[in-house]
Amino acid sequence: MVSFPIPNPEKMGSDPIYSRIPLVEAELAADRASQSDPALAWLWSLLEQVRDPEIPVLSVRELGVLRALESTASGLRVMITPTWSGCPAMHTIEQDIRAVLEAAGVAPVTVSMRLAPAWTTDWITPGARESLRRYGVAPPAMTSPDAGAADPAPACPQCGSTATRCISEFGSTACKSLWQCRDCSEPFDAFKRL
Numbered sequence: 606m607v608s609f610p611i612p613n614p615e616k617m618g619s620d621p622i623y624s625r626i627p628l629v630e631a632e633l634a635a636d637r638a639s640q641s642d643p644a645l646a647w648l649w650s651l652l653e654q655v656r657d658p659e660i661p662v663l664s665v666r667e668l669g670v671l672r673a674l675e676s677t678a679s680g681l682r683v684m685i686t687p688t689w690s691g692c693p694a695m696h697t698i699e700q701d702i703r704a705v706l707e708a709a710g711v712a713p714v715t716v717s718m719r720l721a722p723a724w725t726t727d728w729i730t731p732g733a734r735e736s737l738r739r740y741g742v743a744p745p746a747m748t749s750p751d752a753g754a755a756d757p758a759p760a761c762p763q764c765g766s767t768a769t770r771c772i773s774e775f776g777s778t779a780c781k782s783l784w785q786c787r788d789c790s791e792p793f794d795a796f797k798r799l
């Protein structure tokens with residue numbers, strides 16, 4: 606018989622395994638506070654100009670790459686989280702952020718790359734999912750609370766049909782798969798969930 610260790614609530618505060626989870630939650634709560642801070646709103650809307658180099662219909666904010674802005678005594682701190690690991694677009698994104706802020710006279714600026722919590726396609730905003738669909742790319746499925754459940758087949762971005770089949774696990778880039786609609790026959794790229 607296999608037994609699993611039962612977490613001891615008294616230990617959870619000090620055990621690094623358990624303390625990691627609240628840390629992620631605290632980080633995400635701080636991100637949300639920054640995203641809705643009225644004092645930072647004009648900077649967020651200014652940075653809306655920075656688009657994802659590979660998917661220009663999406664801003665880096667909508668994609669969930671631009672995480673937090675922090676106004677500090679030593680200037681503005683911008684936190685970004687890379688998408689699919691080693692994405693070369695991150696360098697371009699950082700340069701674009703600096704250029705937009707510099708043009709608006711915001712200085713000094715520090716751009717920090719944050720690796721944890723890791724980016725997930727769940728961070729792509731609902732508006733951005735709609736933009737992707739209009740762009741002809743099926744947005745990624747949301748992570749199901751039921752970890753064992755298979756992702757539903759993506760709906761065809763052209764006609765909305767869910768009668769679709771996977772043609773190839775790899776579409777135009779490694780982060781997409783190639784599908785075809787059985788109803789309108791259109792082939793389309795679908796973002797993989799991450």
Ligand SMILES: [Zn+2]
Binds near residue numbers: 761766786790791
């Ligand atoms: Zn279709």
